[in-house]
Structures are given as C-alpha cells and as structure tokens.
Amino acid sequence: MGKSLAESILSGERMALARLLTQVENGSPEGRLTLDELFPYTGKAHLIGVTGAPGTGKSSLVNQIALQYRRPTATNPKRVAIVAVDPSSPFTGGAVLGDRVRMRDLAGDPGVFIRLMASRGSLGGLAQATAAMVQVFDAAGFDVILIETVGAGQTEVDIARLAHTTLVVESPGLGDDIQAIKAGILEIADIIVINKADLPGVENTEHALRGMLGLAHPVEKVFRHHGQAMPIPGSEPANAGLWVPPILRTIATDGTGVGELMAAIEQHAQHLHQSGDWGRRERARLEAELEALLTGTLVAQFRASVSDVRYEEVVDRLVQRTYSPWEAVKVLMNGEA
Amino acid sequence: MGKSLAESILSGERMALARLLTQVENGSPEGRLTLDELFPYTGKAHLIGVTGAPGTGKSSLVNQIALQYRRPTATNPKRVAIVAVDPSSPFTGGAVLGDRVRMRDLAGDPGVFIRLMASRGSLGGLAQATAAMVQVFDAAGFDVILIETVGAGQTEVDIARLAHTTLVVESPGLGDDIQAIKAGILEIADIIVINKADLPGVENTEHALRGMLGLAHPVEKVFRHHGQAMPIPGSEPANAGLWVPPILRTIATDGTGVGELMAAIEQHAQHLHQSGDWGRRERARLEAELEALLTGTLVAQFRASVSDVRYEEVVDRLVQRTYSPWEAVKVLMNGEA
Numbered sequence: 001m002g003k004s005l006a007e008s009i010l011s012g013e014r015m016a017l018a019r020l021l022t023q024v025e026n027g028s029p030e031g032r033l034t035l036d037e038l039f040p041y042t043g044k045a046h047l048i049g050v051t052g053a054p055g056t057g058k059s060s061l062v063n064q065i066a067l068q069y070r071r072p073t074a075t076n077p078k079r080v081a082i083v084a085v086d087p088s089s090p091f092t093g094g095a096v097l098g099d100r101v102r103m104r105d106l107a108g109d110p111g112v113f114i115r116l117m118a119s120r121g122s123l124g125g126l127a128q129a130t131a132a133m134v135q136v137f138d139a140a141g142f143d144v145i146l147i148e149t150v151g152a153g154q155t156e157v158d159i160a161r162l163a164h165t166t167l168v169v170e171s172p173g174l175g176d177d178i179q180a181i182k183a184g185i186l187e188i189a190d191i192i193v194i195n196k197a198d199l200p201g202v203e204n205t206e207h208a209l210r211g212m213l214g215l216a217h218p219v220e221k222v223f224r225h226h227g228q229a230m231p232i233p234g235s236e237p238a239n240a241g242l243w244v245p246p247i248l249r250t251i252a253t254d255g256t257g258v259g260e261l262m263a264a265i266e267q268h269a270q271h272l273h274q275s276g277d278w279g280r281r282e283r284a285r286l287e288a289e290l291e292a293l294l295t296g297t298l299v300a301q302f303r304a305s306v307s308d309v310r311y312e313e314v315v316d317r318l319v320q321r322t323y324s325p326w327e328a329v330k331v332l333m334n335g336e337a
Numbered sequence: 338m339g340k341s342l343a344e345s346i347l348s349g350e351r352m353a354l355a356r357l358l359t360q361v362e363n364g365s366p367e368g369r370l371t372l373d374e375l376f377p378y379t380g381k382a383h384l385i386g387v388t389g390a391p392g393t394g395k396s397s398l399v400n401q402i403a404l405q406y407r408r409p410t411a412t413n414p415k416r417v418a419i420v421a422v423d424p425s426s427p428f429t430g431g432a433v434l435g436d437r438v439r440m441r442d443l444a445g446d447p448g449v450f451i452r453l454m455a456s457r458g459s460l461g462g463l464a465q466a467t468a469a470m471v472q473v474f475d476a477a478g479f480d481v482i483l484i485e486t487v488g489a490g491q492t493e494v495d496i497a498r499l500a501h502t503t504l505v506v507e508s509p510g511l512g513d514d515i516q517a518i519k520a521g522i523l524e525i526a527d528i529i530v531i532n533k534a535d536l537p538g539v540e541n542t543e544h545a546l547r548g549m550l551g552l553a554h555p556v557e558k559v560f561r562h563h564g565q566a567m568p569i570p571g572s573e574p575a576n577a578g579l580w581v582p583p584i585l586r587t588i589a590t591d592g593t594g595v596g597e598l599m600a601a602i603e604q605h606a607q608h609l610h611q612s613g614d615w616g617r618r619e620r621a622r623l624e625a626e627l628e629a630l631l632t633g634t635l636v637a638q639f640r641a642s643v644s645d646v647r648y649e650e651v652v653d654r655l656v657q658r659t660y661s662p663w664e665a666v667k668v669l670m671n672g673e674a
Contacts, residue, residue: 032663039661279656286655286662291636293666298635299628318623319616324376325623326369329630 005030006037009140014113017140021115024132035132038139043282045081045138046269049163050148051188056171057195059084060252062148063106068262069144070111078143082114083133085126085149085159113142127158128296131289134162161188161288164281165268167261169193170209172201186212189245191264197249197257209247243271306332342367343374346477351450354477358452361469372469375476380619382418382475383606386500387485388525393508394532396421397589399485400443405599406481407448415480419451420470422463422486422496450479464495465633468626471499498525498625501618502605504598506530507546509538523549526582528601534586534594546584580608643669 008016023031050062062082069078106112115133117126130147137145149159168189186192192213194205246264250257272278303311314332317323323331345353360368387399399419406415443449454467467484474482486496505526523529529550531542583601587594609615640648651669654660660668 036661036663040658043658283652283656287652289662290652290655290665293662294639294669295632295636297666297670298639299632302631302635315620315624315627318627319620321377321380324373325626325630326373328627329634332631333634 004037005034009034009038009136010041012141014110017113017136020136021133024136025117025129027129031132035135039135041139042135043138045134045142045145046165047134047138047145047147047163048265049159049161049166050146050169051159051166052169052193056169057252058148058169061167061169061193061195061250061258062146064250064252064255064258065146065262065265066106066112068258070106070109077111079111079141080113081137081140081142081145082112083130083137083145083147084114084116085130085147113137127162128289128292130159131162131285131292162285164272164278165190165265167191167193167265169195170205171196172199172205186245190243190268191261192245192247193261194247194249195252198251202249206247206249213245213247243268243275243277341374342371346371346375346473347378349478351447354450354473357473358470361473362454362466364466368469372472376472378476379472380475382471382479382482383502384471384475384482384484384500385602386496386498386503387483387506388496388503389506389530393506394589395485395506398504398506398530398532398587398595399483401587401589401592401595402483402598402602403443403449405595407443407446414448416448416478417450418474418477418479418482419449420454420467420474420482420484421451422454422467422484450474464499465626465629467496468499468622468629499622501609501615502602503527504530504602506532507542508533509536509542523582527580527605528598529582529584530598531584531586532589535588539586543584543586550582550584580605580612580614 003011005016005020009020020031020034024035048065050058050065052058062084066080066082069080071077106114117130117133134145134147147159147163166188168186168191170192171194186209192209194202194209248257248261248264250261252258269278272281311332314323314328318325318328340348342353342357346357357368357371361372385402387395387402389395399421403417403419406417408414443451452470454463454470471482471484484496484500503525505523505528507529508531523546529546531539531546585594585598585601587598589595606615609618648669651660651665655662655665
C-alpha cells in the first residue's frame with residue numbers, strides 16, 4: 001500500500017495537493033474524507049482576504065504581496081497560497097482572470113501555489129468551497145493564504161470574512177456609485193489600500209475614505225503618519241485595544257508602498273494575537289462553516305424525504321396562487337395539504 | 338372595524354403600502370400575514386432587473402425608464418415601482434444611493450413608488466426581502482417593477498434572476514478586471530445596454546461585448562441593425578424561438594437611446610409570452626423563493642432543537658480540532674458525541 005492522499009499532502013507533494021483541490025472543488029465524497037483527515041493539521045496559516053471593487057488592480061497587488069513573502073533576502077521566506085475567486089462562470093472556463101498577468105513573476109516557485117476558483121451555481125457553494133480550499137492549503141503547510149475576490153458584493157464580503165486580516169483595495173477616480181459600495185465594505189476592512197496611487201484624484205479618494213472611516217470607527221480619531229494609522233496624540237483612544245484601519249497608498253505595478261503594506265499586515269497579525277482577536281476570528285470562521293454545512297445537510301435531508309411529484313404539486317399550487325410561499329412551506333413540512 | 342392593511346393596499350393607499358414595505362423589510366410576523374393575504378393578487382407585473390458593474394450609471398438609466406413609462410403622451414401610462422438594492426450597510430443608513438439624483442424628475446408622481454433596500458446581514462435575507470417587496474408592489478397593482486442592484490456579484494445576479502427581463506448595464510472604459518465580470522454576467526442578460534455611450538472607447542466596449550456574447554450564444558450569429566439584434570440574413574437560426582440579447586447604446590443623462598431601449602424591453606416581454614418563457618421564469622422564481630423559505634425554516638427549527646450549551650460545546654471541539662466540520666454536523670444531527 002502506498003501513502004494515502006492526506007499523507008502525500010502532509011509530506012508536501014504538489015500533485016497530491018492539486019488532486020485534492022480538484023476533488024474539493026467538485027464536492028466529491030473522497031475529497032470530503034481527506035479533508036476530515038487533514039483537519040487536525042489546520043489552524044496555523046495567516047489568512048489574508050483581499051477584496052474591493054473591480055478595476056482597482058487587486059490581482060497585481062496580490063502578486064506583489066506574494067513576491068514580498070518570497071523574497072530571497074527574507075531570512076524566513078513564507079510559503080504562499082493564492083485562492084483567486086473568479087466571478088466568471090463555468091461556461092467561460094474561469095480562465096479570464098489571473099492567468100494573463102499573474103504568472104510571470106511567481107511561476108516556477110515551489111513555495112507558491114495559485115488556485116483559481118470559478119463561481120458556482122449556489123452561493124453557499126462558493127463560500128463553502130473556498131473555505132475548504134483554504135483548509136487544504138493550511139494543512140499542507142502554507143504559512144500565508146491570500147484569498148482574492150473580485151467585486152464588492154455580499155458574496156465577496158462573506159468570503160473575505162474567512163480571513164484573519166482583510167485588505168480592502170480602492171483606487172482613485174472610479175464611478176459615481178462606488179461611494180455606496182465603499183461605505184458598506186469599509187466595515188470589514190482591517191487595512192485600506194489605495195492602489196493606482198499615481199492616478200489623478202488620489203487625494204480626493206483618500207479624503208473620502210478618511211471621512212467614511214471616521215463614521216465607521218466613531219470612537220477614535222485618526223491621522224496618518226508615514227502610512228500608519230495612529231491615534232491623534234493627546235487624545236487617548238476610548239478603547240486602547242481597538243485596531244484602527246490604516247489607509248495606505250500603493251502602486252502595485254512598480255511596487256511602490258508595498259513594503260509599508262507588508263509592515264501593516266504584520267502589525268495587524270500581532271494586534272490579533274495580543275488582543276485575543278485571532279482566536280475569536282478563528283472561532284467565528286469555524287462556526288460560520290459549521291452553519292453552512294448544517295444548512296446544506298438539513299436541506300438535502302428534507303428534500304430526500306419529499307417525493308419529487310409531491311414537491312412539484314406544491315409548486316403548481318404556488319404558481320396558481322392557491323398557496324402563498326409560506327403556506328407552501330407549511331404544507332411541505334407538515335406532509336399534508 | 339376599519340379596512341385591513343391588505344385591503345388598504347389593494348385600494349391603492351400609499352401610506353398602507355409604505356407601512357407594509359417596512360414590516361416586510363423588518364421581517365415582522367404581521368407583514369408575513371399580510372403578504373399571505375395579498376399573494377393571490379400577484380403575478381401581473383412585468384419585473385425588470387437592472388444590474389451591472391459600479392459606475393455605469395444604472396440609477397440614471399432606471400430613472401429614464403421610469404420616466405418613459407410615465408410620459409403624459411403615453412396612451413396608457415404604467416404605474417412603476419423601483420426597488421433599489423443598496424449594498425451599503427444598515428450602519429451607513431442605506432441612504433447613500435438613490436436619493437441624491439433619483440428624485441428630481443419622479444418626485445410627486447403618484448404613479449411612481451421608489452423603495453431603497455439596505456443590505457442585510459445574511460444573503461438569503463436580502464434576496465428574500467427583495468422578493469417579498471416585489472410581491473407587495475405586484476399586489477398593489479404596479480404594472481412595472483424595476484429591480485436595481487449595484488454591483489456584479491452573485492447576490493446581484495440572484496436578485497436579477499427574480500426578473501422577467503434582465504438588463505445588464507455596461508459603460509466604456511472601466512478597469513481591467515471588469516472583463517471577467519462581464520463574461521459571467523452576460524449569461525443572465527436579456528438586453529445589454531452600453532450606457533455613457535458618449536465616452537471614448539464605446540466601440541471597443543461594444544466589440545468586446547459582441548465577442549463575449551458570441552461565446553455565450555454560440556448557436557446564432559448576430560449583427561446589429563438600428564439597435565436591434567437580428568440573425569444574419571441567409572443564416573437561419575438553429576432555434577427560431579431563441580432570444581438573442583440586443584446590445585444597445587444609451588446616454589441616460591440626456592435620454593439618448595432610451596426610446597430604443599423601451600422598444601427592446603417591450604419586444605422581450607412579447608417574446609416571453611409567445612415562447613412560453615414568461616410562465617417558466619415565473620415558476621422558477623417562485624420555486625427559488627420556496628426553497629429559500631424552506632431553508633430558513635428548517636435551520637430555525639433545527640437550531641431550536643439543540644440547546645445553546647450543546648451547540649457551543651460542539652463549536653469548542655471544532656476549534657480544538659477534535660471534530661472536523663463534517664464530524665461536528667454529524668454529531669449535532671445525531672444528538673450524540
């Protein structure tokens with residue numbers, strides 16, 4: 001007998017890793033068993049979510065972050081996995097994003113593994129599959145897992161919530177309803193990055209973000225000092241343990257500001273450990289995963305208990321407006337019309 | 338005894354309508370009962386989804402469409418409801434979007450009702466609440482219901498799927514990962530609108546969209562003729578009943594192209610009726626709503642059957658990696674450790 005798939009992954013075999021990722025993405029039962037076997041080895045990686053509106057250059061920024069972790073000059077370079085969640089459909093192959101620009105600098109580095117995930121039919125599916133991917137990389141010993149999502153919808157927010165540290169990427173001069181999105185997404189930001197900071201309008205963007213951030217974190221007033229958020233001197237923060245998201249400027253295409261960004265990520269990780277938030281986020285993440293699995297299982301179990309004919313009958317009555325949706329639920333759950 | 342809330346709504350009282358919308362948005366039990374009472378009166382409105390990436394000028398376009406339906410010159414002006422789903426959080430008040438520009442032309446018209454919906458904690462929540470809002474407007478006798486979503490994530494796609502007719506709005510010259518989003522979202526488009534068509538790059542945008550549309554509808558080749566999609570003469574379409582999404586150009590701010598857009602919307606409604614797709618979409622929509630309600634009910638029921646102490650114990654074991662997430666589900670559902 002050879003090694004099990006889980007054992008191969010624990011001993012660092014890339015082919016085994018790729019195989020499990022595919023099984024997990026397809027939701028296969030073998031994949032699930034291997035995931036169970038690997039689960040005790042998870043919980044060590046730093047999960048970093050990167051989200052924001054389209055057109056902000058997130059992919060380039062994720063590349064740069066990965067490169068920084070891999071610098072040969074680093075005394076202890078980290079192994080980095082990138083999970084890029086691609087909103088394009090299975091039909092377009094999920095290949096639109098990423099391949100184009102991603103690979104040049106990172107290709108061939110055995111300490112980097114990049115996985116693109118195409119969006120699935122169901123939402124739960126995508127967030128769940130992403131969570132499972134992250135578990136695989138965590139067990140396989142990757143120190144840093146970058147979870148990149150394109151877009152700024154609720155899905156992306158949910159996926160970003162998987163992370164210990166969430167970067168929200170903005171860029172100057174986007175359209176007029178961007179503001180609304182920013183306001184919503186700022187609440188999940190641990191670090192705000194204004195990428196493409198060489199574009200005109202960067203001052204306005206930073207000013208607007210600072211205003212919105214003031215709303216989102218009304219307890220503290222912040223000012224910017226060499227790219228780090230600091231409480232205004234002399235005004236002691238009401239809650240000394242609070243993290244105030246710094247606003248940083250980068251130009252991912254030439255690496256400007258990426259060093260400061262790495263420092264902020266490191267500071268945030270330290271803050272999480274010192275404040276106990278690391279453990280709290282870990283727990284919230286696992287609890288969310290449990291709830292999603294429970295929901296899927298309950299629904300599958302219930303659907304198996306109702307015949308298709310019966311279900312279609314109820315839908316017929318719904319379409320005819322004999323039942324309201326709530327009445328249809330009651331009828332299905334009580335097993336009677 | 339006065340009239341019931343449902344009766345007041347059926348007789349066209351705006352205050353009653355506003356009250357029910359608030360109840361529905363808050364998920365109150367009275368709201369649910371009134372919804373049940375009104376459900377038999379639904380199924381008449383034309384539901385039009387308007388979605389697309391941020392910055393494309395969707396809100397202005399939705400205004401223009403509403404104005405066209407309300408023209409005093411129209412022999413039979415329609416009553417129009419607008420449900421604008423705002424991705425900003427409850428915290429920012431959901432007021433960022435819409436109020437600013439929306440109201441000037443539509444304010445004071447009793448045949449128009451505009452409702453902004455802030456995004457909720459849970460995804461299911463937002464899609465479900467939107468579906469319920471739409472039902473209320475449908476029962477209240479609005480002929481056209483415009484469902485506007487900002488963003489291009491899966492949520493927005495799910496919400497757009499509520500509609501009979503889905504408009505996907507693009508605009509020239511957006512950022513570089515926009516392409517990925519377009520590819521995904523084009524599949525749900527019944528009509529593609531290039532808004533801000535006076536911006537540079539409109540030819541490139543249309544060319545790119547046409548290429549992607551060719552991929553999404555490989556059966557037919559189309560060319561553009563006065564803004565209407567037509568099969569290429571001499572190449573009979575393989576499936577004569579197929580709708581090929583036209584690509585139209587508009588400038589919402591001055592009304593250019595909006596007349597052609599209205600014609601395309603009308604053609605699509607006719608196509609849906611003639612092909613039987615109207616009924617099929619209606620059924621799919623109600624089935625999705627039933628599934629969402631079932632899921633919510635099953636989960637609530639299950640959680641009520643497990644004590645909080647027990648649930649927390651299982652989460653503890655999960656955090657300690659004693660159970661994998663799947664093992665935790667099994668343990669909770671079997672009631673044993």
